[in-house]
Amino acid sequence: MNRLLVFLILVSTAGFAQTSPLRVEQLRVEYKTNPVGIDVILPRFSWKLVSSVRNTMQKSYQIQVAQDEKFSKKSVVWTSSEVASDASHLVDYQGSNLQARQRYFWKVKVTDNFGNVAESAVNFFEMGLLGAADWQAKWIEPEKPGFDVKKQQPAPLIRKEFATKPKGKIASARLYVTSRGLNEMYINGQRVGKDVLSPGWTAYQARIQYFTYNVTNLIQVGNNAIGAMLGDGWYRGYLVWETNRNVWGEKLALLSQLVIKYEDGSEQIIATDETWKANNDGPVRENDLYNGETYDARMEKKGWASVGFNEAAWWNVKVGDYPKDNLIAPAGPPVRRTQEIKPLKVFKTPAGETVFDLGQNMVGWVRLRVQGPAGTKIRVTHAEVLDQKGNFYTANLRSAKCELNYILKGDSIETYEPHFTFMGFGYVRVEGWPGTPDVDNITGIVVHSDMPNAGTFESSKPLINQLQKNIVWGQIGNFVDVPTDCPQRDERLGWTGDAQAFARTATFNKDVAGFFTKWLRDVAIDQKPNGGVPHVVPDVLQVKNPDGIKSSSGWADVATIVPWTMYQVYGDRRLLETQYESMKKWTEYIRKNAGSKLLWTNGEHFGDWLSYRGSPQMGEPVTDNDFIATAFFAHSADLTSKAALIIGKAAEAVEYGELYNNIKKAFLQEYVAPSGRLVCNTQTAYVLALHFDLLPENLRPQAVDRLVQDIKNHGNHLTTGFLGTPYLCHVLTRFGKNDIAYALLNQETFPSWLYPVKMGATTIWERWDGIKPDGSFQDVGMNSYNHYAYGAIGDWMYQNMAGIDLVDAGFKKFSISPKPGGGFTSVKGTYESPYGTISSAWEQKDGKTTLKVSVPANTKAVIKLPNVTADKLNQLAQTQNLKVTNGVFEVGSGDYSFEW
Secondary structure (H helix, E strand, O other): OOHHHHHHHHHHHHHHHHOOOEEEEEEEEOOEOOOEEEOOOOOEEEEEEEEOOOOOOEEEEEEEEEOOOOOOHHHEEEEOOOEEOOOOOOEEOOOOOOOOOOEEEEEEEEEEOOOOEEEOOOEEEEEOOOOHHHOOOOOEEOOOOOOOOOOOOOOOEEEEEEEOOOOOOEEEEEEEEEEEOEEEEEEOOEEOOOEOOEOOOOOOOOOEEOEEEEOHHHOOOOEEEEEEEEEOHHHHOOOOOOOOOOOOOOOOEEEEEEEEEEOOOOEEEEEOOOOOEEEOOOOEEEEEOOOEEEEEHHHOOOOOOOOOOOOOOOEEOEEOOOOOOOEEOOOOOOEEEEEEEOOOEEEEOOOOOEEEEEEEEEEEEEEEEEOOOOOOEEEEEEEOEEOOOOOEEOHHHOOOOOEEEEEOOOOOOEEEOOOOOOEEEEEEEEEOOOOOOOHHHEEEEEEEEOOOEOEEEEEOOHHHHHHHHHHHHHHHHHEEOEEOOOOOOOOOOOEHHHHHHHHHHHHHHEOOHHHHHHHHHHHHHHOOOOOOOOOEOOOOOOOOOHHHOOOOOOOOOHHHHHHHHHHHHHOOHHHHHHHHHHHHHHHHHHHHHHHHHOOOOOOOOOOOOOOOOOOOOOOOOOOOHHHHHHHHHHHHHHHHHHHHHHOOOHHHHHHHHHHHHHHHHHHHHHHEOOOOOEOOOOHHHHHHHHHOOOOOHHHHHHHHHHHHHHHHHOOOOOOOOOOOHHHHHHHHHHOOOHHHHHHHHHOOOOOOOHHHHHOOOOOOOOOOOOEOOOOOEOOOOOOOOOOHHHHHHHHHHHHHHHOEEEOOHHHOEEEEOOOOOOOOOEEEEEEEEOOEEEEEEEEEEOOEEEEEEEEOOOOEEEEOOOOOOHHHHHHHHHHHOOOEEOOEEEEOOEEEEEEO
16 A cells, blocks of 8 residues: 555544544542452442533443453453443443452443444552451550550550562552551551541441552562551540540550562562560650640650661560451541641730631641740640630530640751541630741641532622532531531531431532442441431440430431432442341331331430520420421331332332321321411421422412411521421422522521621531620530531522532433522532533523533433523524423533523
């Protein structure tokens, strides 16, 4: 063939490949990108399509998995057929058994409905240890017997020196590690990984997470040293009460296994055993999640995790008798430092104290940068707010000390961050500081579960934008491996009611699929044999009292509400299958307590927690606990029925569907007058009855009218608590009262969402009036200024203001149906769905409304324009070359712009 012709063909082919409209991006395995150390035997693959062509759908896919990145024939462990499917999210691995500690490479090739073909880049996933047999390490205990188990202890140091194989060229090295208590690992003096507060918090009596680190770059040829420092953490630190320690154990323990692979195929394992050495004379003298940390820099042991350190004063560790068959790889993201905050100012309070203002109520700790004489002791305390006079306020922390004590070693400039604690704070007070501190001496280190961002929301009103920021800050501050209620006082527990109220909003702000997958397993584990669900998970309050379990409606319903929510948002059928027995057990628990009348009138419940009660003189009505309990009973039965149908349990779907209908009949007879009036004349009562579809169609209009009238009677204020608030605006919008929903959202006086914003809040408060209009505080015993439950308004803002909502599970099909109002002139929302970025942005200006929409490839959307006549819809359809069906546009992927 003519050389010129060949050249032209090659250039033409290359140009065609570069301009192909189809790409495959963002490959994930079990929601993670290139994960190292997973233990899911049949992992699931996800990818996203990107195309510049409208209406792009995946027509087929083919996945390849191999043991080398070149996909040599011998290394391939699975090649799927070319599957005719548009599935690109959570596609099951179907190859041969995956091996522990093996890295696998994978790629996917897709074809779209226009005949375009695209192949992804090569990604990888690496299996962790898959059972007790894969652990050669032994649990070791570093502390000498006889210490006082009722008091905070120094953080023990543990070390071991080893040598690599002579002349062996290192191919890779992995460290597998967990602990009873928290751990920080070091190799040759270098900190391993970026995770903090590892191995996190689980139902320790049943399972403990282990972490896997690629430490190849830390291993040197010849002599090496590995070290660990352990902290009390959740395992044995103080939890809930001043005297409550050692919930899961009294002794700290480490399990560590370093595996070095050489290029000749051989391996070397350095595992914890009785030859490791320990010492408790290190610099961390006390450590506790609630109380903070005391660090004496004079006691630092330079080089303790490096080669050649003098071990003369160190002792042999003791081998501990703990199981290894309960160790799991993390399903969720690790806790990490995510950002740094510089203080706005440092000032003197009226009381003469030196205080730093961070400008944001945050969770984590501060880094100190200080210089002074050896032995100087600096005390750092933390607070969320200042009092009426502008002084430092810590009474709401209850017994939690929340302090750092740092003792200088006297070098030039010293820097310090705590190791085994965290605080919730916006202000920092320093005492004993040498000289006069400035804003460069302290830096706020933000710490939380490192969840990927999911959504953004912005409107034309600054107060609402600040509310959205407060919701997000409340979420990240309370998602520290478990969804806690608050991050500052002596509590910080996985309260189930808060989590179920906020779960849907959480999905819009962050990708919480892995986070909730992990925590929901502990919900099921801590669930009692009779089906009761504890108030908090992991179960600190009742873990030692399985027969005396107390379950509260609206709290324990987390067992049904959150799994169903996660399924809806992520389309994760396996999660639903995993949690289904827990859902069923909880529903059966209520059925047993409700008896033949199907009315849950016994038990102890929190009710509509912290609802607005007014003044004692007002006599504000309260939503009865049995009303709430029966309403949530119906809701859980309904969700259990829906879950059963999804996972193929048709008979049980029918059974729980019938149970739901029978509860509705009992509810109607017991709590609803023929006129539609409820026995509890409260906003929450009407909201629950309407949102859970407990009223027949003919009684709903009257119920809506009574709800609206009650809101108006309160001057367009809400009166709902933790259980009514999440559904309030949804109900109003659903039944055509969007103007009232906006009136509540825009309300700036107590009780309202914007009242705390106007009072300077940068997170969501526990109480509607945590700070009263006169500057005084609510009940000091329970008054958190970072408590996300009332932030549940966030999902209404996304779904109705921006108009982004799902139609099919996982957003495979979704709707864009914004509902302008409330004086807003613009709203923009984005959401990173499992298939790509969804965007909805509208603006009203000069008598015109514009709406811009982005629909990801491999999805479809239903677009409904607000307040548009049929003629105008048809006109817009013609200009966009779209079809109008029943007043809506049904579209495929692409960018769309409408103006009317």
